[in-house]
Amino acid sequence: MDLDDQDIQEFIQLWKEEFKETLPPADARQCASQLLELYSVLASPLPNRRESRDGQHIDITMPCDTSSTAENPAKMKTA
Numbered sequence: 001m002d003l004d005d006q007d008i009q010e011f012i013q014l015w016k017e018e019f020k021e022t023l024p025p026a027d028a029r030q031c032a033s034q035l036l037e038l039y040s041v042l043a044s045p046l047p048n049r050r051e052s053r054d055g056q057h058i059d060i061t062m063p064c065d066t067s068s069t070a071e072n073p074a075k076m077k078t079a
Contacts, residue, residue: 003032
């Protein structure tokens, strides 16, 4: 994703409001790009299966309830 100058200025303003620091445009562009890349990785779906080294499929579903909160901690699933 390409960020235009207006995007970078908005990022600089948000950064200043949050961290009370002013970023130079080059640093802001790098930070914003890294943030977008991280978000892209985090937002992509997790695979349900993968291949082991010997070619067999391994189920890698989550071992715990992912709908937990601080008030309702996750409980490990048992077989």
